[in-house]
Amino acid sequence: MINLFSVKKKQQEAAQNNANGRAPIKKQSPGELRVQKDITELNLAKTTSITFPMGKDNLLNFEITICPDEGYYQDGTFVFSFQISPLYPHEAPKVKCKTKVYHPNIDLEGNVCLNILREDWKPVLSINSIVYGLQYLFLDPNPDDPLNHEAAEVLRDHPRQFQANVKRSMAGGYINGQHFTRCI
Numbered sequence: 212m213i214n215l216f217s218v219k220k221k222q223q224e225a226a227q228n229n230a231n232g233r234a235p236i237k238k239q240s241p242g243e244l245r246v247q248k249d250i251t252e253l254n255l256a257k258t259t260s261i262t263f264p265m266g267k268d269n270l271l272n273f274e275i276t277i278c279p280d281e282g283y284y285q286d287g288t289f290v291f292s293f294q295i296s297p298l299y300p301h302e303a304p305k306v307k308c309k310t311k312v313y314h315p316n317i318d319l320e321g322n323v324c325l326n327i328l329r330e331d332w333k334p335v336l337s338i339n340s341i342v343y344g345l346q347y348l349f350l351d352p353n354p355d356d357p358l359n360h361e362a363a364e365v366l367r368d369h370p371r372q373f374q375a376n377v378k379r380s381m382a383g384g385y386i387n388g389q390h391f392t393r394c395i
Contacts, residue, residue, distance in 0.1 A: 242299035246270045249338040259342060271295040275342055279349040283377045287394045291345060303332035306341060311391050313380035315352045315363035319389060324358040
């Protein structure tokens with residue numbers, strides 16, 4: 212769990228220093244406050260972790276790493292970047308898969324087809340909801356709502372071939388001329 216109370220304490224100290232003639236601190240937006248709450252309430256599985264590549268003071272940009280322990284993508288490591296708007300939770304986060312993956316619901320540019328990131332987003336949803344959705348995509352890929360139509364067709368019509376393609380892609384192989392970086 213991230214100690215966000217220390218962030219709040221630093222802000223209070225900075226505010227006191229401001230009273231002593233130093234530069235003013237930036238006030239947190241409602242979106243930043245909500246993200247702070249969501250992150251402290253994250254309930255990550257042992258196969259999932261969070262990092263803050265831009266530092267723990269920048270809560271609006273972070274990465275979630277998912278390492279499925281079952282299904283087609285077992286033992287793979289998949290990194291997703293999250294960019295949160297100051298309008299959060301009224302606007303869904305922007306989520307991209309940084310790991311090139313052969314998946315019906317993730318295209319080769321990293322765009323993710325998850326309904327709660329688009330038309331089904333509601334302010335009552337949280338970062339936790341998105342993480343659960345991403346984990347579920349690896350457990351049960353959906354060929355009926357694809358971004359990668361070729362992968363969806365193979366999953367639908369030739370599940371064993373799909374499984375072989377996933378294994379080859381995760382091992383750093385080629386599928387239909389596309390190279391995938393090793394992620395196992």
